[in-house]
Amino acid sequence: MNTPKHIAIIMDGNGRWAKKRFLPRIKGHQKGVQAVRNIVKHCGKLGVKTLTLFAFSSENKNRSNEEVSLLFKLFLSVLKQEVKKLNKHNVRLKIIGELSLFPKEVQKTAIEAQALLSKNTGLTLIIAANYGGQWDIAQAAQKIASLSAEGKINAEDINVDTFSKYLSLADEHRVDLLIRTSGELRISNFLLWDIAYSELYFTDTLWPDFNSIELDKAINSFTDRDRRFGARKDKAC
Numbered sequence: 001m002n003t004p005k006h007i008a009i010i011m012d013g014n015g016r017w018a019k020k021r022f023l024p025r026i027k028g029h030q031k032g033v034q035a036v037r038n039i040v041k042h043c044g045k046l047g048v049k050t051l052t053l054f055a056f057s058s059e060n061k062n063r064s065n066e067e068v069s070l071l072f073k074l075f076l077s078v079l080k081q082e083v084k085k086l087n088k089h090n091v092r093l094k095i096i097g098e099l100s101l102f103p104k105e106v107q108k109t110a111i112e113a114q115a116l117l118s119k120n121t122g123l124t125l126i127i128a129a130n131y132g133g134q135w136d137i138a139q140a141a142q143k144i145a146s147l148s149a150e151g152k153i154n155a156e157d158i159n160v161d162t163f164s165k166y167l168s169l170a171d172e173h174r175v176d177l178l179i180r181t182s183g184e185l186r187i188s189n190f191l192l193w194d195i196a197y198s199e200l201y202f203t204d205t206l207w208p209d210f211n212s213i214e215l216d217k218a219i220n221s222f223t224d225r226d227r228r229f230g231a232r233k234d235k236a237c
Contacts, residue, residue, distance in 0.1 A: 002223040004176035008052040013182030013206030031208035042212040052126040090122030096168035097131030133192030140166035181207045
């Protein structure tokens with residue numbers, strides 16, 4: 001199996017999973033946390049270097065106040081519960097996105113968790129929370145504009161490589177495989193810059209039901225593809 005170095009997942013379908021079982025939506029999110037645990041563990045076993053999970057998009061704040069509040073509480077609870085387990089398994093944690101939306105306690109816990117796990121050398125787990133691909137590109141442009149105004153960077157020096165250095169995933173390996181669960185066939189404003197040459201894999205499986213077998217299916221699909229990054233396989237064609 002040709003294991004991708006960086007896998008990104010749009011974890012979709014928690015609400016539908018709960019609805020099918022006549023349960024509150026939060027039960028679907030809680031079940032989704034169990035799926036996260038299993039996938040993180042399996043990625044570690046497979047030797048995946050980086051796993052990026054789309055936990056909370058910048059558009060999710062438009063959901064009901066009750067659901068957003070419950071998501072905040074769940075996020076805080078998971079951070080507190082999982083940090084020791086992640087540390088035990090040598091996982092490095094990175095959280096990307098505009099965290100100012102979150103309650104102060106969540107922000108504080110997120111900072112502390114990342115600091116605790118920062119020296120670990122195993123799987124890098126990246127959680128995208130209140131994240132949007134357009135926001136990511138815009139904030140990178142703002143940083144570059146500020147540096148240009150201060151005379152610290154010249155306009156002619158701005159190219160793809162320099163721009164990439166100001167994005168949320170600047171220090172990470174490019175995304176090899178993007179997975180979306182639940183049967184939806186869209187990117188939903190996730191890692192727009194970073195998935196330029198990623199392989200895309202869509203599955204009807206709802207996120208709470210996504211397990212190691214489903215991940216292996218995605219990786220096998222990835223392995224069977226001919227990745228050319230825009231070049232022709234046979235230049236004579």
